[in-house]
Amino acid sequence: xxxxxxxxxxxxxxxxxxxxxxxxxxxxxxxxxxxxxxxxxxxxxxxxxxxxxxxxxxxxxxxxxxxxxxxxxxxxxxxxxxxxxxxxxxxxxxxxxxxxxxxxxxxxxxxxxx
Amino acid sequence: xxxxxxxxxxxxxxxxxxxxxxxxxxxxxxxxxxxxxxxxxxxxxxxxxxxxxxxxxxxxxxxxxxxxxxxxxxxxxxxxxxxxxxxxxxxxxxxxxxxxxxxxxxxxxxxx
Numbered sequence: 001x002x003x004x005x006x007x008x009x010x011x012x013x014x015x016x017x018x019x020x021x022x023x024x025x026x027x028x029x030x031x032x033x034x035x036x037x038x039x040x041x042x043x044x045x046x047x048x049x050x051x052x053x054x055x056x057x058x059x060x061x062x063x064x065x066x067x068x069x070x071x072x073x074x075x076x077x078x079x080x081x082x083x084x085x086x087x088x089x090x091x092x093x094x095x096x097x098x099x100x101x102x103x104x105x106x107x108x109x110x111x112x113x114x
Numbered sequence: 115x116x117x118x119x120x121x122x123x124x125x126x127x128x129x130x131x132x133x134x135x136x137x138x139x140x141x142x143x144x145x146x147x148x149x150x151x152x153x154x155x156x157x158x159x160x161x162x163x164x165x166x167x168x169x170x171x172x173x174x175x176x177x178x179x180x181x182x183x184x185x186x187x188x189x190x191x192x193x194x195x196x197x198x199x200x201x202x203x204x205x206x207x208x209x210x211x212x213x214x215x216x217x218x219x220x221x222x223x224x225x226x
Contacts, residue, residue, distance in 0.1 A: 044204070093144070106156040
């Protein structure tokens with residue numbers, strides 16, 4: 001089955017700087033890669049996702065890049081703000097009809113230092 | 115107000131008792147999922163259901179059971195056979211043809 005590894009487990013950055021979180025996956029059949037943000041005591045919320053037919057996707061201060069050959073994808077947050085502090089999870093899925101199982105990474109606790 | 119609701123938010127049970135966690139969605143999603151979250155281990159899939167009256171085991175199904183009698187409801191029972199049931203439990207749902215999973219607020223179960 002799929003295995004997703006996520007690094008680093010904790011990350012502290014100065015407010016206004018950029019943050020990068022990296023994930024690798026093992027199953028070359030995976031073709032859908034979402035990123036979730038989880039605030040303390042709440043359920044995860046999707047912040048951005050990418051499919052294997054594109055290499056990069058951007059939404060305001062958040063971007064995700066995908067390298068299918070190396071089987072890794074990354075989350076980039078620019079101009080970080082205190083409200084970006086949370087735990088971030090990457091995930092991978094073979095997004096075919098009838099198979100929507102997501103395999104999650106172990107999470108990155110991001111702390112923005114004011 | 116559309117979304118996924120889980121109740122209760124906090125649940126305490128004595129060891130050896132079965133307990134059922136509620137998950138309801140009004141998003142008209144076909145698929146529903148249960149995850150367990152432990153510190154430093156991310157989310158692990160317990161059970162999932164792609165259609166009413168059908169469900170499949172996830173990666174850590176032992177000691178858990180589910181039912182899917184209605185499209186909008188997917189309750190999870192934590193049985194006494196689950197050796198370490200204290201955890202944060204998350205329910206999610208998605209369209210059958212889509213991949214984005216929407217999560218509920220979670221239930222924190224503590225077994226004393």
